[in-house]
Amino acid sequence: MGSAEKVDLSTAIQQTRWIFSALGIWPMMTSNTTTLERRLSVPVRIMCHSLLGFIVFPAFFHLFWVKMDVKMKIALLGPVGFAVGNLLKYLAIINRRKEIRKCIEQMESDWNEIQEDENRKIMMENVEKGKKVTTVCAVFTYTGGVSHQIMVPFLPGSIISIVGNSTKRMLVYPVYDTMFETQYTPVYEIMYLYHVFTGVIICTICIGACHLSILFITHVSGQNEILILKLKTLLDNHTEKEMNINDRIGEIVEHHRALIKFSYEVETSLREMCLICIMEALYIICTAQYYSMTAWRNNESFGALIYFILVNAFVLNCFIFCHVGELSKRQFYELGEAAYMTDWHRLSLRNAKAMFFIIRITQKSPKLTAGGLMELSYNGFVTVLKTTAAYFNIMRMVEF
Numbered sequence: 155m156g157s158a159e160k161v162d163l164s165t166a167i168q169q170t171r172w173i174f175s176a177l178g179i180w181p182m183m184t185s186n187t188t189t190l191e192r193r194l195s196v197p198v199r200i201m202c203h204s205l206l207g208f209i210v211f212p213a214f215f216h217l218f219w220v221k222m223d224v225k226m227k228i229a230l231l232g233p234v235g236f237a238v239g240n241l242l243k244y245l246a247i248i249n250r251r252k253e254i255r256k257c258i259e260q261m262e263s264d265w266n267e268i269q270e271d272e273n274r275k276i277m278m279e280n281v282e283k284g285k286k287v288t289t290v291c292a293v294f295t296y297t298g299g300v301s302h303q304i305m306v307p308f309l310p311g312s313i314i315s316i317v318g319n320s321t322k323r324m325l326v327y328p329v330y331d332t333m334f335e336t337q338y339t340p341v342y343e344i345m346y347l348y349h350v351f352t353g354v355i356i357c358t359i360c361i362g363a364c365h366l367s368i369l370f371i372t373h374v375s376g377q378n379e380i381l382i383l384k385l386k387t388l389l390d391n392h393t394e395k396e397m398n399i400n401d402r403i404g405e406i407v408e409h410h411r412a413l414i415k416f417s418y419e420v421e422t423s424l425r426e427m428c429l430i431c432i433m434e435a436l437y438i439i440c441t442a443q444y445y446s447m448t449a450w451r452n453n454e455s456f457g458a459l460i461y462f463i464l465v466n467a468f469v470l471n472c473f474i475f476c477h478v479g480e481l482s483k484r485q486f487y488e489l490g491e492a493a494y495m496t497d498w499h500r501l502s503l504r505n506a507k508a509m510f511f512i513i514r515i516t517q518k519s520p521k522l523t524a525g526g527l528m529e530l531s532y533n534g535f536v537t538v539l540k541t542t543a544a545y546f547n548i549m550r551m552v553e554f
Contacts, residue, residue, distance in 0.1 A: 173362040182251040216328035232441035239434030240359040253423035277376040284372035298467035303353030370420040371478035378485040385492040417520035429525030435472035479522035479530025490516030
């Protein structure tokens with residue numbers, strides 16, 4: 155691999171390295187790691203599991219075994235569900251590490267094979283688009299998620315404060331109250347900082363899951379654009395010999411076959427994670443809308459604003475997943491259209507048949523799905539929003 159290819163590949167996976175190194179799973183996803191990253195990954199991974207576990211287990215204990223008002227249970231459902239969802243995403247990524255590693259290795263191979271500057275420019279444009287979308291997702295997620303973790307104990311408009319209606323100092327997540335006197339200093343301060351730090355990890359997992367789909371689909375998009383360019387320029391020089399045309403069509407067919415295979419591998423590696431993300435988004439959008447409405451009714455406009463930002467963050471998160479699925483599908487349709495628009499009369503019968511097979515395959519292109527249950531597309535996004543509206547109306551029946 156030349157120096158230019160190394161720089162381009164490093165730029166393409168830069169955000170991926172940062173996000174998943176912070177979660178301790180980058181060395182599990184690629185062999186392109188340093189000794190320090192490999193040594194630090196194990197304790198970081200153990201820390202993430204421990205922090206998340208210390209949130210989830212006491213939360214379930216409180217929700218199902220400790221007697222409390224149903225309204226308080228609803229107040230705790232949002233943050234607890236967010237923690238559980240991201241723990242499941244973290245485990246799903248680790249469980250699919252071999253498939254993800256295979257996809258990243260294929261990306262490295264594709265970057266290594268790029269020779270023309272125009273093709274490299276196409277790939278870099280898609281990389282930059284993906285980085286911008288990831289950045290926007292990170293801004294919304296950290297703004298909504300981390301600000302919620304920080305402000306809940308001090309925010310009169312938080313759902314826990316409104317429902318709790320007591321002088322006790324609040325925490326985002328229920329803890330082992332039978333083991334710790336959380337109302338006393340410095341136990342409360344330690345638990346508060348622990349919850350904020352865990353909230354940062356949870357938001358990072360959320361961003362990482364979103365980024366992984368962006369990374370792979372923007373790569374598919376770039377490869378599709380290169381294929382479309384090859385098809386459009388296939389017969390630019392009509393004086394070329396038939397043998398040369400055969401070689402170029404053979405190269406296109408092989409490139410298309412590899413891209414189809416890569417797309418199926420991406421769908422396999424992301425399907426469980428996408429399902430968890432869509433279910434989590436549906437769940438959090440419902441609860442955050444409800445919390446925002448409750449804060450607004452109690453004239454707590456700042457609290458309502460925090461929850462409104464949280465709603466937007468998860469609507470955006472859900473939209474990104476559905477958008478990349480739609481983008482992948484549309485790219486293959488555009489590839490089929492480019493093959494169809496080729497000057498058929500200038501091709502031999504054998505080469506025309508090859509073009510026909512490309513067109514036929516693009517009609518049944520790989521689709522990104524949520525666990526194989528729902529296709530991620532604009533129609534799927536609308537369905538999720540309709541479902542959240544229906545569940546939100548049900549939750550409104552519980553009045554404070």
